[in-house]
Amino acid sequence: MRTDRNAYPSRWAYKLHYGETEPDPPRTLDDGTIRRYDNSHEDTKGHELHVAPEPDPDIITFPGMIELWNGSGARSRKPSSRSSDAITPR
Secondary structure, eight states, rough: BBOTTTTOSSBBBOOOEEEEEOOTTTTTTTTEEEEEOOOOOTTTTEEEEEEETSSSOOOOOOOOOHHHHTTTTBBBBBOOOTTTGGGOOO
Protein backbone atom coordinates (compact mmCIF):
# COMPACT_ATOMS: atom_id res chain seq x y z
CA MET A 1 0.00 0.00 0.00
CA ARG A 2 1.14 3.57 -0.52
CA THR A 3 2.04 5.44 2.66
CA ASP A 4 3.39 8.78 3.84
CA ARG A 5 4.89 7.34 7.04
CA ASN A 6 8.55 8.24 7.58
CA ALA A 7 9.35 4.59 8.34
CA TYR A 8 8.89 3.86 4.61
CA PRO A 9 11.16 6.13 2.51
CA SER A 10 10.05 4.32 -0.67
CA ARG A 11 6.46 5.36 0.16
CA TRP A 12 5.39 1.69 -0.11
CA ALA A 13 4.58 -0.65 2.80
CA TYR A 14 4.47 -4.21 1.50
CA LYS A 15 4.84 -7.94 2.13
CA LEU A 16 4.75 -10.21 -0.90
CA HIS A 17 4.50 -13.67 0.61
CA TYR A 18 4.56 -17.17 -0.85
CA GLY A 19 4.26 -19.93 1.70
CA GLU A 20 2.27 -22.58 3.50
CA THR A 21 -0.52 -22.18 6.05
CA GLU A 22 1.16 -24.90 8.13
CA PRO A 23 4.92 -24.40 8.73
CA ASP A 24 7.07 -27.31 7.58
CA PRO A 25 10.74 -26.59 8.43
CA PRO A 26 13.19 -26.80 6.79
CA ARG A 27 11.03 -26.52 3.64
CA THR A 28 9.51 -23.36 5.15
CA LEU A 29 10.52 -20.85 7.78
CA ASP A 30 8.85 -21.09 11.20
CA ASP A 31 5.98 -18.87 9.99
CA GLY A 32 5.36 -20.94 6.84
CA THR A 33 7.34 -18.66 4.52
CA ILE A 34 8.88 -20.21 1.42
CA ARG A 35 9.76 -16.83 -0.16
CA ARG A 36 8.82 -13.31 0.99
CA TYR A 37 9.75 -9.77 0.03
CA ASP A 38 9.04 -7.06 2.58
CA ASN A 39 10.11 -3.70 3.91
CA SER A 40 8.87 -4.06 7.48
CA HIS A 41 12.10 -2.42 8.68
CA GLU A 42 12.81 -0.18 5.68
CA ASP A 43 13.96 2.82 7.69
CA THR A 44 16.58 0.77 9.55
CA LYS A 45 17.37 -2.33 7.45
CA GLY A 46 15.93 -1.66 4.01
CA HIS A 47 14.08 -4.10 1.79
CA GLU A 48 14.40 -7.80 2.55
CA LEU A 49 14.16 -11.13 0.77
CA HIS A 50 13.38 -14.11 3.01
CA VAL A 51 13.92 -17.59 1.53
CA ALA A 52 13.50 -20.89 3.41
CA PRO A 53 15.36 -22.54 5.02
CA GLU A 54 17.73 -19.60 5.76
CA PRO A 55 16.37 -17.66 8.77
CA ASP A 56 18.35 -14.48 8.01
CA PRO A 57 17.02 -12.35 5.13
CA ASP A 58 19.07 -10.85 2.32
CA ILE A 59 18.95 -7.08 1.91
CA ILE A 60 17.85 -6.22 -1.64
CA THR A 61 17.61 -3.11 -3.76
CA PHE A 62 14.04 -1.87 -4.25
CA PRO A 63 13.20 -1.89 -7.96
CA GLY A 64 9.59 -0.70 -7.54
CA MET A 65 6.36 -2.55 -6.81
CA ILE A 66 5.59 -3.61 -10.37
CA GLU A 67 9.04 -5.11 -10.82
CA LEU A 68 8.85 -6.93 -7.47
CA TRP A 69 5.39 -8.27 -8.27
CA ASN A 70 6.55 -9.47 -11.70
CA GLY A 71 9.68 -11.05 -10.21
CA SER A 72 12.37 -8.92 -11.81
CA GLY A 73 14.70 -6.15 -10.79
CA ALA A 74 15.67 -6.82 -7.14
CA ARG A 75 19.27 -7.72 -6.44
CA SER A 76 20.87 -8.84 -3.21
CA ARG A 77 23.32 -6.41 -1.55
CA LYS A 78 25.20 -9.14 0.29
CA PRO A 79 26.68 -12.42 -0.87
CA SER A 80 24.55 -15.40 -0.02
CA SER A 81 24.74 -19.14 -0.30
CA ARG A 82 21.38 -18.80 -2.03
CA SER A 83 22.47 -16.17 -4.54
CA SER A 84 20.59 -18.05 -7.25
CA ASP A 85 17.40 -17.23 -5.31
CA ALA A 86 17.98 -13.48 -5.56
CA ILE A 87 16.11 -11.83 -8.40
CA THR A 88 18.22 -10.39 -11.17
CA PRO A 89 17.19 -7.96 -13.91
CA ARG A 90 15.92 -9.46 -17.14
